Amino acid sequence: MKSSAAAGELDLSIGEVAERFAMETHVLRHWEDVGLLRPARDGAGRRRYGTADVYRIAVVIRSKAAGMSLEQVAVLLDSEAPDRHRVLEAHLADLDRQMSEMAISRAMTEHALRCRAHDIATCPRFKEAVSDLIDGSRVGLPGPDDG
Template sequence: MSSPAPPKRSVSAPARASASCGVHAGQTGATHHVDLDAAGRAEKSSATDLSIGELAARFDLETHVLRHWEDIQLLEPARDGAGRRRYDADDVVRVAVILRNKAAGMSLEQIRVMIDADAPGRHEVLTAHIADLDRRLHEMAIAKQMAEHALRCRAHDVGTCPRFKAAVSDLLDGSSESFRSGLIAEQHIDRHTGHHDDA
């Protein structure tokens, strides 16, 4: 006797928006162009009906992470006739979106706001996150230059190397407002999350 099919779910506002918005990552100024529509079509082209264990294994996660994301409304899986969670292609894409944005430094609360088109304060949250990403990109570019110089530097002493001093001159003279504000923001997030932002 075959198991009953998962119940049909209505498409949420974020899902409808992602299906029709036609936005490419390149339009936000990113150098790496990602066709979000094509990625979504490719994922949905194959029938997907996964258990929580199968979905967790696909992304090398513990199942408790997916349960936690469900608790905070990042995921909303369907249930089969026995009450077991079933995940479709939309859920797979959503997990990938969560992971990609966590890797970029977003908190789970920020991600929840991003994928919920009706979330209050959504524009403000996303605008602030974009500004933070710009700051991080700037800091990472400087850090990359320092690492590249370290490979070539014969001094082997960052305290005496003029290149290293130049790279941190704004911190030495106290003129880097963006660095201090970013550090304060990160400390604020750490205090509120307690470093327990599940994978």
């Protein structure tokens, strides 16, 4: 990793950035193509990534891991985007839905782990845990000894 004398500013090549984030260089080029990144260029036209670029890449990576599309990430990174709040509120609602589904899945897995039924599909209590998918209602998962 290279840094200039100016307050620890990074000055990384595309290969160094890719290695730092364990990604392929073509991903960084693609993110540049869609406008998420704007690295400086040296005299030979090679990309040079500074500290702000590295933080921006980290935001993109974390946002992608949270399920955001590149279009949503572009809005997140653009404080002037007219629909920024709408996009971010929609993403929050989506995260809340995903977290709820994960909690249900975790509870189902815990029940399956402790259930006395050898074939979980025959457990009447386990069937209740998926009944919301069948009839649209929300049913809490029974305790592990109910099956």
